[in-house]
Amino acid sequence: MKVELEADKCVASGQCVLAAMDVFDQDDDGIAILLEEQVGDDRLDDVKEAIAVCPAAAIRLVEQ
Amino acid sequence: MRRIVVVGASAAGLAAAETLRREGYDGTLTLVGDEPLALYDRPPLSKQILAAEWEPERLALRTPDALAALNLDLRLGVAATGLEPADRTVELAHGSALPYDGLVIATGVRPRRLPGEGAHILRTLDDALTLRKRLTPGRRLVVVGAGFLGAEAAAVAWRLGCEVTLLEPAPVPLAHAVGMEVGKVLTNAHLERGVKLRCGVTVTEVTEDGVRLADGEVIEADEVLVAVGSLPNTEWLAGSGLTVGDGVVCDEYCAAAPNVYAAGDVARWYNPLFGTSMRIEHRTTAAEQGMAAARNLLRPEAGKPFAPVPYFWSDQYDMKIQAYGYLRGHDEVALVEGDLAERKFVAAYRTGDRVTGALAVGMPPKAIRQWRQAIATGAAWHDSVRTTVTAVES
Numbered sequence: 001m002k003v004e005l006e007a008d009k010c011v012a013s014g015q016c017v018l019a020a021m022d023v024f025d026q027d028d029d030g031i032a033i034l035l036e037e038q039v040g041d042d043r044l045d046d047v048k049e050a051i052a053v054c055p056a057a058a059i060r061l062v063e064q
Numbered sequence: 065m066r067r068i069v070v071v072g073a074s075a076a077g078l079a080a081a082e083t084l085r086r087e088g089y090d091g092t093l094t095l096v097g098d099e100p101l102a103l104y105d106r107p108p109l110s111k112q113i114l115a116a117e118w119e120p121e122r123l124a125l126r127t128p129d130a131l132a133a134l135n136l137d138l139r140l141g142v143a144a145t146g147l148e149p150a151d152r153t154v155e156l157a158h159g160s161a162l163p164y165d166g167l168v169i170a171t172g173v174r175p176r177r178l179p180g181e182g183a184h185i186l187r188t189l190d191d192a193l194t195l196r197k198r199l200t201p202g203r204r205l206v207v208v209g210a211g212f213l214g215a216e217a218a219a220v221a222w223r224l225g226c227e228v229t230l231l232e233p234a235p236v237p238l239a240h241a242v243g244m245e246v247g248k249v250l251t252n253a254h255l256e257r258g259v260k261l262r263c264g265v266t267v268t269e270v271t272e273d274g275v276r277l278a279d280g281e282v283i284e285a286d287e288v289l290v291a292v293g294s295l296p297n298t299e300w301l302a303g304s305g306l307t308v309g310d311g312v313v314c315d316e317y318c319a320a321a322p323n324v325y326a327a328g329d330v331a332r333w334y335n336p337l338f339g340t341s342m343r344i345e346h347r348t349t350a351a352e353q354g355m356a357a358a359r360n361l362l363r364p365e366a367g368k369p370f371a372p373v374p375y376f377w378s379d380q381y382d383m384k385i386q387a388y389g390y391l392r393g394h395d396e397v398a399l400v401e402g403d404l405a406e407r408k409f410v411a412a413y414r415t416g417d418r419v420t421g422a423l424a425v426g427m428p429p430k431a432i433r434q435w436r437q438a439i440a441t442g443a444a445w446h447d448s449v450r451t452t453v454t455a456v457e458s
Contacts, residue, residue, distance in 0.1 A: 009122070011107070011377055012384065014429045015348055018436075030384070030429040048086060052079050052355055055347040055377070057105050057125045 002062045003047055005034045009058035016054055020046035032058070065165040065323075065362070066091040069154050071144045072170030073097025074106065075347055076328025078125055079354025080168045085134055087362050093136055094162055096154070098171075099188060100141035103131065107347050109192040110216040111379050115223065116196055120189055144171065147304035149321055166361045169301070169312055169326040170354060173294035173345060178208065180270030183288040186217060198287045201225030206275055206285035208267045210237035212378045214291035215254070219380040222259050229260040229283065231267055231275070242387070242423055243397040246411055249404050249425070253381050294345065296330045311343040316369035318357040325357035337371040337442065338390045338420060346376040373439045383407055386432055389421030389439040398449050401431055410435065414445045 003023065012030025016023075023043060025033045039047050044061075051059045068084060070077045073095050081095050097103070104123035112118035131138075139156070146155035153161040175185040184195045195217075199205065203226045207214045210232035218228045234240065239247040254261055266278040274285040296311040306320050307313040311332030318325045318333050326333070328350035332343040349372060356370040378385040394413040400422075402409030410431050413421030419442075422435030438448045 011379075012429060013348060013375060013377055013386070014433065015375065026429045028428050030386075045086075048082075049355075052082060053348055053351045055105075055107060055351070057123075060127065060130070 001039055001044060001047075002037055002064055003034060003039055004060040004062055005032055006058045006060075007031055007033075009056045011056045011058075013055050016050035016059060019050035019053055023047055024050060065089070067094070067164050068092070068166040068168070068361070069094045069096065069162050069164040070168040070170060071096045071154060072168075072172055072328065072330070073099070073102035073138075073140060074104075074170070074172055074328070074350070075125065076170035076172070076331075076350040076354040076357075077168065078103055079351040080170060080325075080327055080358040081134055081136060081354075083355040083358035084362065087359060089362055091165075093134070094139060094164075095136045096139045096142060096144055096156065096162070098141070098143035101189065102140050104189060105347075106187070109189065110186055110213055111220065113189070113192045114186075114196050114199070114217060114220045120193070123189065144300050147301055147306070149305055149324060152323075165323065167324045168354070168357050168361060169320065169324065169330060170328045170350075171297040171300070171330050173296050173329040175290065175294050176292045178267060178270050178275075178290050178292070180275075182272065183208075183270040183275075183290045185290055186213060187294070195287070195289060199224045199226050202227065204284065204286045205229070205289065206231060206283055206287070207289045207291060208275060209290065209292040210251070210254075210261065210263075211241075211291060211293070212238070212376075214289065215250070215380050216378060217289055217291065218254060218259055222254075222257055223381075227260075228254075229262065229285070230254060231265050231277075231283070232261065232263045233266050235263050237261070237263065241391055243391075243394065243411070243413070245404065246397060246423060249407060249409075250380070250383070250385065253383055253407065257381065294329070296332075296343065298330060313341070316371070317360045317364070317367045318353060318370050319360065319364075319367075323361065325361050327353040327357040331357075333370060335371055335390070336369050337373065337440070338415075340390075342374075342390065344374045346374055348375045373436055375436075383425055385423065385425050386429075387421065387423040388432065388436040389413060389419075390415075391421035391423065394421060396445075400435075400449060402427060412438075412449055414449070417445050419443050419445055419448045 236247040312326040314333035396414040408426040424432040
């Protein structure tokens with residue numbers, strides 16, 4: 001699956017980093033950065049958790 | 065369990081529904097929402113939507129595809145009107161009844177109002193769009209209540225060229241939530257820009273040409289926004305046997321009764337991390353609690369206490385405010401990094417002998433992350449706050 005991040009919606013809460021630290025990081029302004037676009041099944045649950053807790057609904061999973 | 069009903073189609077309800085599917089529940093899943101247009105996000109209402117930076121489409125919590133994949137029995141524009149736990153049914157407006165094996169209550173809150181007609185409130189997309197049409201340059205806006213919502217709206221209205229007056233009953237806005245000194249610092253952001261602030265005043269009524277104060281004075285305004293807190297939507301639970309007291313009262317698993325869970329703004333649950341019952345109106349808690357309630361509903365035998373570190377943020381002018389923990393009722397506030405006057409700082413909050421909260425303004429995220437960790441682990445205050453810049457009386 002591919003992760004999509006709409007960075008201009010991001011509110012810098014960092015919740016995605018807490019949920020999936022190896023997939024997301026934050027820049028100096030706190031805006032989320034995608035470390036990995038492609039995630040395997042082993043990371044799906046964490047990414048879905050990040051999507052669920054993102055207060056800005058800025059993350060999506062796209063089927064390929 | 066073959067029939068689960070989630071009442072409330074906003075962040076908490078959606079998170080519950082998604083989690084149920086993710087955890088393998090494949091029975092009937094009904095999602096009930098009283099707004100015809102639901103599944104949209106609320107925090108931008110007082111920010112980007114009010115400022116007309118975003119159009120409503122951007123608020124969608126999920127894409128149509130993602131929603132369709134949940135295979136929901138979606139009932140929008142219909143309110144739940146009653147609950148019969150003995151029969152396991154939820155009653156809907158128009159008289160129909162929904163049977164359930166499991167129920168998640170996520171009916172949220174509504175704004176408190178004041179006597180009199182014509183004031184704006186700010187909770188739904190409709191509310192925000194109605195107010196934003198009125199915020200034209202030179203327009204006089206009175207905001208009743210200088211809490212986070214009122215302050216955000218005031219900041220947007222100022223930027224749009226309105227003449228803004230904030231009215232607040234407390235001596236210092238937000239002092240009860242963030243402490244006296246931090247409250248003053250946040251308040252200064254308004255004063256510096258010429259937003260008028262009157263503290264210690266009680267508004268008794270909205271009038272045709274403004275608002276009336278307790279002493280009879282009328283403050284004239286073209287538009288009035290009432291932002292004086294909210295009330296949990298629990299009336300529909302009257303007679304259900306559930307305990308209601310400023311929210312649906314739940315245990316640490318978010319359970320209100322067997323097979324009945326609550327999540328989001330409406331839920332008052334026991335948070336074992338802080339050893340107290342709380343009702344949190346934060347966007348992130350809504351999502352986290354929706355997930356927790358769904359998991360515990362599906363697997364009560366493997367139930368996990370819901371013990372989050374609450375998080376909220378607020379955008380006002382050029383300030384980004386972020387806070388972790390449970391700041392209410394704190395005993396002490398300490399400035400642990402930065403400078404209050406520059407509005408770049410981290411403040412830590414002590415309750416008893418523990419770190420229970422942290423609030424940052426204008427700081428990089430890493431500056432506050434360690435404090436979140438301290439709160440999550442119940443770190444002792446004297447171990448964590450060694451480098452206090454200035455102790456701040458609160």
